[in-house]
């Protein structure tokens with residue numbers, strides 16, 4: 596059908612009117628993908644809730660260094676200490692949700708809501724979940740000159756000297772505190788406790804003989820156990836571990852049901868863009884496939900979690916399950932931090 600000059604003009608005008616919308620939409624898509632491509636264009640801060648040189652710090656630095664190769668940017672470790680790890684978690688919950696501030700934390704994310712009635716954040720609603728990382732056994736240690744050499748000798752010794760002995764830990768919400776509580780309950784003895792801002796300073800106190808007992812993660816304790824600079828009474832897992840194959844568990848030595856395993860997760864503030872979360876998750880996976888990371892973790896007794904846990908959902912569902920497990924236990928024990 597012939598088109599008149601007037602109609603042609605109208606069609607041209609209409610398509611010209613369309614151009615700005617098409618352009619805006621195209622530019623928006625381009626800008627979005629440019630932003631996604633641009634992330635990260637500066638260092639990413641990985642916040643560690645405990646002291647430098649301690650177990651969480653060792654995992655963060657080992658994994659973070661390998662993550663930086665995947666991200667193309669440094670992963671900078673920031674140790675934010677205090678209140679059993681809750682200062683760091685609260686800080687990250689309120690950080691800008693831009694993918695440049697992330698958190699590594701352990702079981703403390705699940706115990707904090709029951710321990711701290713005035714918690715400034717909600718672990719189940721104030722974060723984006725990136726991935727789980729590694730599971731780490733714990734070990735029950737004494738200072739080198741503590742008289743008992745075995746768990747069988749330690750239990751009556753602690754019961755007889757409970758008022759003179761103390762147990763170091765990294766604050767309420769720290770796994771060293773949790774393990775100490777489980778130990779005291781298992782042997783039926785009260786012990787004085789001494790809080791530090793991480794088990795790195797707690798270990799220094801044990802090595803220096805200022806404290807008597809410490810339950811701490813293999814990521815820090817294996818070198819000291821191998822060097823013989825501490826008394827070692829057993830591992831807290833249900834079975835023996837590859838890194839210490841000759842060492843019995845506390846359970847096989849008679850403390851039935853004694854099991855404490857430390858799990859780690861990486862979190863970002865709620866609202867962090869999906870594109871950034873995907874890159875951080877890919878970087879964690881990349882790091883955990885790195886043979887250097889795998890060897891270091893194996894030497895330190897840490898077990899890289901299976902692929903199904905290397906997902907946001909894997910971390911979120913685990914955190915929920917652990918919160919449901921610990922919450923009632925802590926509330927019924929009446930153990931409050933505030």
Ligand code: MLT
Nearest residue numbers: 645649651769770771794
């Ligand atoms: C640390 O890194 O110091 C420990 O993970 C603290 C703790 O016992 O939870």
